[in-house]
Amino acid sequence: MIEVSSARAGTLSPLSLTIHPGILAITGPNGAGKTTFLRLLSGILQPTCGSIKIDGKDPAECTIGWVGEYPDRNVLFTRVYDELASPLRFTRVSCTKTDQKVRRFAKDLGITCLLDRNMQGLSGGELILVAFAAACIAVPDILILDETDSHLDELFCDHIEDFIRRSGIRYVIFSTHRPERMAVADEMIRLEKGKITEQISLNDPSGPPQPDSLSAPGFWRKVMRELKAGGDG
Structure with missing residues (x-):
């Protein structure tokens, strides 16, 4: 697991959270601290306080893959x-x-x-x-995509997401403004003004219900399931 313990840098408030293996989506308005947080996870930026451990190791000891916008x-x-x-x-x-x-x-x-x-x-x-x-x-320990999907269409994004699923990379963390892209993640974090305002598992059926809204990743997850079921039929 990735353990973030009271880590702070730049405009970020001290953040504490656990990130499980899989795909994590990070969203939030411009200036919320998404890129700063990704740089902390990658080791590009050192926390001014607190710590980050990736399977017990400092980010600087890990292999990091990074693709920016x-x-x-x-x-x-x-x-x-x-x-x-x-x-x-x-x-x-x-x-x-x-x-x-x-x-x-x-x-x-x-x-x-x-x-x-x-x-x-x-x-x-x-x-x-x-x-x-x-x-x-x-095959890095962690792959970070910083709004890489900003200028890509759905087919292109689907191609990359399929490759990620087959890659064997243990942690994939990406930032995006697009709820339909968040829907492919296992977990989602929302940042606002340097603070985590929401952290949910998109794979947990017992979690809080997601609104039927175009801005809700849970809605797009449901749409994707229905499309897949229709294709299988």
């Missing part, structure tokens, strides 16, 4: 192949195994045709997929 700001290499290979090369994975994994990931995400492309020539969607693959390829 504008991944072009964090590009390391010119060629797509090298961008995907870099997390493996940094951990001294052999050239043969690196090549095999890069090509397998590219095939799974449908970006094999991009491997020899220049990173600067990619479209926004292509860039997101490449950044996402680079963040996942070393």
Whole structure:
């Protein structure tokens, strides 16, 4: 589990919570502290007080995958192949195994045709997929997506969510403003003015009822179940 104990940074009030393995959605208005909280979890930002432990370890001791809203700001290499290979090369994975994994990931995400492309020539969607693959390829302890879905359509988001479910990554934490995307999570946290105002399990049928509203992730969870049931029928 991820244990956050009275952790504080920036505009965040001291936060204490437990995050279970699975997918966690974080939502809230602009300026609520979502990105600050994600940076604390990733180890990019150190708490001014309190502590964060990921399965008993400090974030700095863990492997972190990060994809932001504008991944072009964090590009390391010119060629797509090298961008995907870099997390493996940094951990001294052999050239043969690196090549095999890069090509397998590219095939799974449908970006094999991009491997020899220049990173600067990619479209926004292509860039997101490449950044996402680079963040996942070393199977990090925790994958963090900071409003990565802001400019993506539903089909694109579904493609990424399906890949996440198959990835074996223990913790996936993403921030979003979109209730239909929150619905794919196992848990949800709402931040407002640096404080947690809501934390619910979206998998718990005995939890508080969710309103039938387009702004409620529980509503979208119900819609998704009905669509799946209709497709199975």
